[in-house]
Amino acid sequence: MRYAETGVNLEIDLSSGSIEREATDPKLTQLHLGGLGTNAKILWDRVSPDVDPFSPDNLLIFGAGLLAGTPAPGANRTIITSYSPQTLLMGYSIMGGFFAPEMKYAGYDKIIFRGKSPRLIYVWIHNNKVELRDASHLRGKGAIETAELIKQELKEPNAQVAAIGLAGENRVFTASIEQGRSSASRLGLGAVMGDKNIKAVVVRGTQDINLARPAEFYQQCNDVLKYIKYRNDNPVPNVMTILQGLGSPQEMLHVDEAWHTQNFMWGNSRVRRKDFWNKEIEERWKSVQLGVRKRLISCYNCPMKCGAIISVPGLTTYMMKCFSKLTYTMAAFVDDLDFGFKIAQRATEYGVDGFSTPQIMAFAFELKEAGILTDVDFAGCPTDNEGKFYWLLDRIVRREGIGDILANGTYWAAQKIGKGAEVYAHNNIKKHEQLPLKLGMLNPVYFLMYATGEKINITQIEGQFPQSPFITTAEKEEFVKDWIQVPDEKFKKIVMDWEIRGERSNPYYPTVDMSVDIVDWQETMHYIDDALGVCAGLSSFPLKPPYHMHNYPHFISAGTGMDIDEEGLKNVYRRNRNLIRAINVRRGLRRSDEKPPEDHWKKRFPELEEKLLDAYYKFKGWDNQGIPTKKSLQELDLGYVAEDLEKRGIIKNEQS
Amino acid sequence: MLQKTWKRGALLKMSKVKRKVKTIKIDLDKCNGCRACEVICSAFHAAPKYSSNNPARSRIRMIRDPIKDVYLPVYAGEYTAAECMGRDKYIIDGKEYDECGFCRASCPSRDAFKEPDSGLPLKCDMCEDNPPGEKPLCVQWCLNNALIYEEKEEEVEEEKPGDVEIGLESMVNKYGLDKVLDTVVRMAKKA
Numbered sequence: 001m002r003y004a005e006t007g008v009n010l011e012i013d014l015s016s017g018s019i020e021r022e023a024t025d026p027k028l029t030q031l032h033l034g035g036l037g038t039n040a041k042i043l044w045d046r047v048s049p050d051v052d053p054f055s056p057d058n059l060l061i062f063g064a065g066l067l068a069g070t071p072a073p074g075a076n077r078t079i080i081t082s083y084s085p086q087t088l089l090m091g092y093s094i095m096g097g098f099f100a101p102e103m104k105y106a107g108y109d110k111i112i113f114r115g116k117s118p119r120l121i122y123v124w125i126h127n128n129k130v131e132l133r134d135a136s137h138l139r140g141k142g143a144i145e146t147a148e149l150i151k152q153e154l155k156e157p158n159a160q161v162a163a164i165g166l167a168g169e170n171r172v173f174t175a176s177i178e179q180g181r182s183s184a185s186r187l188g189l190g191a192v193m194g195d196k197n198i199k200a201v202v203v204r205g206t207q208d209i210n211l212a213r214p215a216e217f218y219q220q221c222n223d224v225l226k227y228i229k230y231r232n233d234n235p236v237p238n239v240m241t242i243l244q245g246l247g248s249p250q251e252m253l254h255v256d257e258a259w260h261t262q263n264f265m266w267g268n269s270r271v272r273r274k275d276f277w278n279k280e281i282e283e284r285w286k287s288v289q290l291g292v293r294k295r296l297i298s299c300y301n302c303p304m305k306c307g308a309i310i311s312v313p314g315l316t317t318y319m320m321k322c323f324s325k326l327t328y329t330m331a332a333f334v335d336d337l338d339f340g341f342k343i344a345q346r347a348t349e350y351g352v353d354g355f356s357t358p359q360i361m362a363f364a365f366e367l368k369e370a371g372i373l374t375d376v377d378f379a380g381c382p383t384d385n386e387g388k389f390y391w392l393l394d395r396i397v398r399r400e401g402i403g404d405i406l407a408n409g410t411y412w413a414a415q416k417i418g419k420g421a422e423v424y425a426h427n428n429i430k431k432h433e434q435l436p437l438k439l440g441m442l443n444p445v446y447f448l449m450y451a452t453g454e455k456i457n458i459t460q461i462e463g464q465f466p467q468s469p470f471i472t473t474a475e476k477e478e479f480v481k482d483w484i485q486v487p488d489e490k491f492k493k494i495v496m497d498w499e500i501r502g503e504r505s506n507p508y509y510p511t512v513d514m515s516v517d518i519v520d521w522q523e524t525m526h527y528i529d530d531a532l533g534v535c536a537g538l539s540s541f542p543l544k545p546p547y548h549m550h551n552y553p554h555f556i557s558a559g560t561g562m563d564i565d566e567e568g569l570k571n572v573y574r575r576n577r578n579l580i581r582a583i584n585v586r587r588g589l590r591r592s593d594e595k596p597p598e599d600h601w602k603k604r605f606p607e608l609e610e611k612l613l614d615a616y617y618k619f620k621g622w623d624n625q626g627i628p629t630k631k632s633l634q635e636l637d638l639g640y641v642a643e644d645l646e647k648r649g650i651i652k653n654e655q656s
Numbered sequence: 657m658l659q660k661t662w663k664r665g666a667l668l669k670m671s672k673v674k675r676k677v678k679t680i681k682i683d684l685d686k687c688n689g690c691r692a693c694e695v696i697c698s699a700f701h702a703a704p705k706y707s708s709n710n711p712a713r714s715r716i717r718m719i720r721d722p723i724k725d726v727y728l729p730v731y732a733g734e735y736t737a738a739e740c741m742g743r744d745k746y747i748i749d750g751k752e753y754d755e756c757g758f759c760r761a762s763c764p765s766r767d768a769f770k771e772p773d774s775g776l777p778l779k780c781d782m783c784e785d786n787p788p789g790e791k792p793l794c795v796q797w798c799l800n801n802a803l804i805y806e807e808k809e810e811e812v813e814e815e816k817p818g819d820v821e822i823g824l825e826s827m828v829n830k831y832g833l834d835k836v837l838d839t840v841v842r843m844a845k846k847a
Contacts, residue, residue, distance in 0.1 A: 071695050071709055098691075105710060148723060157721065180722060206712035206772035214706035218699070229799055294725045298690040303799035305688045309725050317723045 002026065003212040004070055004559040005034055010108045010130065012123065014196055015056055015115030019130045024109065030562055031637060033531035034066030034109060036092060037576040039081035042112065043090060044579060044641065049586040049648075053085040053188075054171065054195045056116040062103070062162070062201065065533010069104030069209045070559055071221050073228065073546075076100055076300035077533035078162070078179075084187040085195075086173040086409050087430045087456060089584045092530075093189050094460070095162070096299035097182030099203065100533055102160040106205025117197035120169075122150060125203045126159075135199035140166055142349025143178035144318055150202055159204040165351030167397040168194035172407040174356040174433075178348060181297055181307040181319035185353040186457050187432065188409075212561025220555050227546040228303055228538070236543045238475045239466065246545060247537040248322050252296055252308035255286040257326065257337075266330045268362035269427040269436035276335075285337040289325070292341050299535065306537060312338075315345045324354035330436065331358030332389040339386050343393065350397045355457075356409060356433040361392045363410045363424055364402065372419045377402040409433065427597050430589075432456045434597060442507040442601045443467075444515040447609060448616050449522065450596035452626070454580050463522035463540045465491070469498040469505065485548035487521055487566075494518070507603075512611050516619045527573045528552060575636040577620070578628045582641045585650060591617075591625045627651065671814045678782045679806045680731065680795060687727040687802035691718050693794035700783055700793045712772040715780040716794050719757055726751055729794075729803065732769035733760025735777035740765070 011020040024038075032038045039061045051057045060082045067075035078100040084091025103111065106127050122135040138146050147161035160179065167175035168190035175190030176183045184190075211217045228246060235244035240259060242249040258277040266273055292312050296305035297319065307321040320341075328347065329340035347354060365388065367373040379401075381391045395403025405413045410425035410433055427434050429450060435458060445465065446458070453461035464485060470476045473496075480492040494514050499505045510518060525540035525548070532552070539547035547555075549566055557563045564572075581589075594613065598604075617624060621632025630651055633642040645651040694711035701715065702708045715732040743765070746753045762769035762777035769778045783792040790796070795805040827836050 069709075071699050071706070073692070101711075105712065144723070206710065208702075208708040208710040208713075210708045211706065214699075214702075214704060218706040225797065225799065232799070295727065296688060297722065298688040300690060301692045301695045302690050303688070303692065305800070309722055311725070317725070319722060 001210055003210050003561045004066055004556075005029060005109050006104055006107050006209070008108055009110040009112055010125065011112050011114075012130070012132075013115045014113055014117040014121075014132070014198070017132055019132075021108075026562075029066065029560065031572070032576055032579075033528075033556070033572055035063050035068075035077065035079045035533045036065075036081070036094075036527065036530035037572065037579075038110070038531075039063040039079055039092065040090070040576060040579050040583060042110075043081055043083075044583050047083065049583075051083065053083040053088065053091075053192055056114070056196075058083050058114075058192065060113040060189070060192050060196055060198075062099075062111040062113075064100035064103045064109055065529075066531060067555065067559055068533035069101035070211060071218065071301065072532075072534065072555055072559070073221060073224050074299070074302040074304075074535040074538040075533050076302065077530070077535060078103070078184070079530055079533070080177060080184045080189050082189055082192045083587070084189070084432075085171070085191050086188045086412070087432050089430065089456075089587050089589055090454070090580060091187035091189055091192075092455065093177075093184035093186045094530060095177065095179055095182040095184040096302075096535055097160070097179045098300045099160045099162055099179050099182075101300050102203045102205050104205065104209050105207050106203050107207050111201065111203075113196055113198065116195065120197050120199050122146075122163075122200040122202060123198060124150075124154065125201070125205075126156075127205055127207060138199050139169065142166075142316075143168075143176075143351040144316070144349055146200055147178075147180070150200055154202070156202075156204055159202050161200050161202045163200035163351070164190045164193050164198075165349050165397070167191075167350045167352045167407075169199070170397060170399045170407070171195050172352065172397055172399065173409045173412070174353040174360065174407075176351045176353050178351050181321060182299060183348075183351075185355070186455075186460075188353075190351050211559055213558040216558035217555065220551060220558060223551070224538075224546045225303070231544060231546065232303075237478060238470055239543065243467070243543060246542050247304035247535075248306040248541070250306065251322050251325060252293065252306065252320065255289050256282065257285060258282075260323070260326055261330065263437075264326070264330060265436040265438050266333055268331070268366045268424065269359060269434075269438065270366075271333075272438070281335065288337045288341065302535060302538070304537060310341055310345070312341050312345060315342065316349070318345050318348045320344060320348070327354050327436075328358045328389065331362040332385045334385050334389075343386075343389060346390070347393060350393070352393075352397065355435065357393070357396070358389075359427065359433045359436065360396065360406050360410055360413070361389055363413070364392060364406050366424050367417065367421055370420075370424070372417060372421050372424070373402065426599055429596060430456050430593050434458065434600075438599055438602075440602050442603055442605055442608070444507050444510060444512065444608070444612055445518050447507075447596060447601075448515055448519045448612055450600065451594040451609075451613065452519075452616060453523075454577075454584060455526075459541075460536065461522065461526060463525055463536075464543050464545060465518050465522060466495060466543065469500050470495070471500060483544065484550070485544060487524070487549040488517075491518070491521070507605050507608055512608075512615045515612060516616050519616065520619065523577065524549070524570060524573045527576050528569060531572070531576060532556070571636070575638060578633060578636055578638060579641065581620075581622070581626070582628055582633070582638070582645060585627050586645065586648065589626070594626060672811045673814050674809050675812050677808050677810045678792075679808065680782075680792065681804040681806055682729055683802050683804065684727060684729075685802075686800050687718075687729060688800050689718060689720050689722065689727045691720075692797040692799075693729055693803060694718060696793045696797040710772070712767075713778065715769065715778045717768045719753070724751055726753060726757075728753060728757055730758065730768070731760055731780040732762055732778045734779065735762045737764070739763050 063079045081092045120135045124131045143163045143165035146163040162179040171191040173188040176185040294309040311317040325340045328343045411431040414421040414425035449461045630642040694714035697714040699706045699709040719728040791805040795803045
């Protein structure tokens with residue numbers, strides 16, 4: 001019997017309509033765990049590097065994490081993997097909600113789509129019964145609307161639906177895959193789904209997930225719940241509010257937005273409004289948020305409440321999480337939060353990424369102001385800030401006029417528009433829009449995470465190491481005294497020694513080697529989470545999380561029966577990290593791509609930054625171009641990857 | 657008729673016994689809809705304990721319709737062979753609860769509270785265990801306190817010998833003494 005996982009992948013060839021159940025090799029679970037790890041393995045094995053993201057040969061993989069659907073709290077992640085139309089690299093975006101557990105109960109660890117359906121369909125998976133059903137009546141419908149219509153049509157209120165909206169249908173590069181309170185938003189995987197003519201994937205499962213050592217696993221779950229309760233009752237002191245607790249930033253709960261509105265950038269990530277927040281705005285925003293928020297809600301089997309049901313009078317209800325209430329508001333220079341909740345409703349139904357999309361629109365209006373785009377491009381566009389954004393959002397998701405160019409994101413749009421537009425696409429890494437954040441002094445740890453992260457999105461790379469030093473010794477002592485999560489005691493010393501100013505402060509402290517160590521730890525936890533399907537909000541993302549390097553091996557061992565210790569788990573991380581790097585290297589990723597936006601920090605240190613990259617690559621066992629060496633691949637049972645890279649001349653030619 | 661029955665009852669000797677009543681108070685406003693209750697319920701009732709989990713086997717079910725803000729945990733009660741003739745709808749604070757929302761029965765009208773493979777009915781047993789647990793597992797796993805366990809002692813009347821007589825009397829009133837007698841005799845023979 002297989003434990004924690006089902007041992008079966010569902011293979012759907014959309015071109016031919018063939019549907020197969022494939023038993024998976026348990027050896028792959030040992031090597032890669034599940035979720036992101038085995039998704040990457042499939043992408044490497046089956047999609048050659050010259051495949052266009054919109055080719056029928058590209059795969060779209062919905063992978064449940066190894067622990068998803070078990071009683072492990074917060075183990076509910078679906079990892080969606082494909083080649084991204086925007087970055088052209090491997091795109092993996094992760095959604096919470098209720099989809100992955102349902103998939104497992106239906107009997108599948110992954111749903112793998114290949115080919116392209118000749119007509120718009122939705123996929124209905126009910127345990128062993130799998131159907132490709134006509135979706136022509138759903139064309140153009142909103143993502144949430146689609147989910148509701150399908151559940152009614154199938155008379156299955158308990159089915160879980162992952163759907164695209166109009167943006168996905170029209171292959172907008174920022175199209176998301178929406179699923180109830182969650183979405184896989186980044187890197188344009190909704191566009192790949194739309195290209196394959198899949199309107200929705202619908203799943204209902206009523207089968208068991210088995211555990212190898214039940215009593216032990218149950219004990220681990222109870223310990224995690226106990227710790228969550230402890231952390232909820234004991235917020236981390238001396239850090240700002242949104243960093244004190246667990247989960248994703250509690251943006252639906254908190255109404256005080258002084259920090260975000262005054263420290264994040266407005267417009268096209270340009271303008272800081274240091275005096276924005278005042279009593280009057282606070283009152284107004286509070287009443288708006290409390291007025292539209294119906295309930296704080298969670299994902300599957302998680303006590304946190306990171307999301308909310310949002311019901312704006314006159315609009316259909318939707319669900320929201322994290323920072324998206326502010327992204328449109330701030331990008332559009334609108335001072336009323338009411339706008340944020342209204343436009344997010346439309347954007348969610350369209351199914352677009354709430355980070356990239358507002359930035360694309362702000363970028364377009366900047367180009368207009370600069371005279372690079374003209375009134376002709378904006379014929380019919382209203383002049384008020386709110387109206388402008390609604391108008392352009394409609395154009396982008398329909399790919400009409402200038403919207404067709406903008407739908408490919410700021411990088412590609414700038415290339416196409418030319419006339420110096422490239423300078424305005426200033427906030428990208430690897431062709432992907434980043435948080436609207438501009439800071440003063442270079443932080444070496446963040447430099448490395450921004451530059452090298454394969455997920456290309458800082459919130460999915462950063463983690464449990466404090467973002468800035470504590471001020472007093474007492475504060476530092478307070479922080480490290482019960483810091484059980486550290487994989488090594490040396491990290492406590494770094495926190496103790498790290499100062500706001502002076503010799504032991506940014507950018508030279510943490511030192512280069514320390515920075516590499518810290519980043520490696522953050523990455524380790526994210527890669528493990530993404531393989532296990534555990535929410536980063538209970539593990540890699542917040543300070544002092546309930547899951548960490550010391551209890552994960554017990555969860556995996558007791559859950560799967562496959563005994564693993566900390567060193568073994570670190571090895572799986574290294575293997576997955578290197579495999580994903582190899583996939584991207586095979587797609588052309590090199591050192592020159594590993595650059596945070598030039599204006600991310602005001603004070604830059606080119607020499608130090610090169611040293612940081614050198615040290616990071618060396619630590620990883622990569623050459624100075626960021627390409628894994630043959631030796632390090634072989635040590636990680638990735639000899640076949642080394643061979644392939646060698647055959648392609650990537651290792652031989654570029655490694656010295 | 658009603659009055660008569662009441663008078664007879666009042667004349668009977670009452671004896672009271674103490675009984676422990678287990679209650680789960682359900683605070684819908686606190687529910688975040690995570691379904692941890694379903695997860696742990698199905699795991700606890702697996703054999704061996706916790707060896708598998710499957711919310712479709714759970715004896716508590718989240719009736720959940722986020723778009724309508726309906727979040728309603730319901731516990732499995734008695735099995736019933738027949739569904740109700742009418743289906744009720746409750747409207748509370750403008751929210752409509754359908755699908756027999758508040759009913760605990762395992763009943764032909766819905767999938768809830770049936771083993772998914774055999775269709776056999778499920779019923780909440782408050783996690784009765786040996787040795788007894790502290791609280792039902794769903795309550796322990798609900799960190800948002802939407803499920804609150806309460807135990808209280810209640811004094812209840814013991815079953816009274818007069819109850820049978822009251823029942824029979826109403827049958828006699830309806831069918832006549834002869835018919836009831838005939839039936840009782842026939843039943844006695846069969847037994």
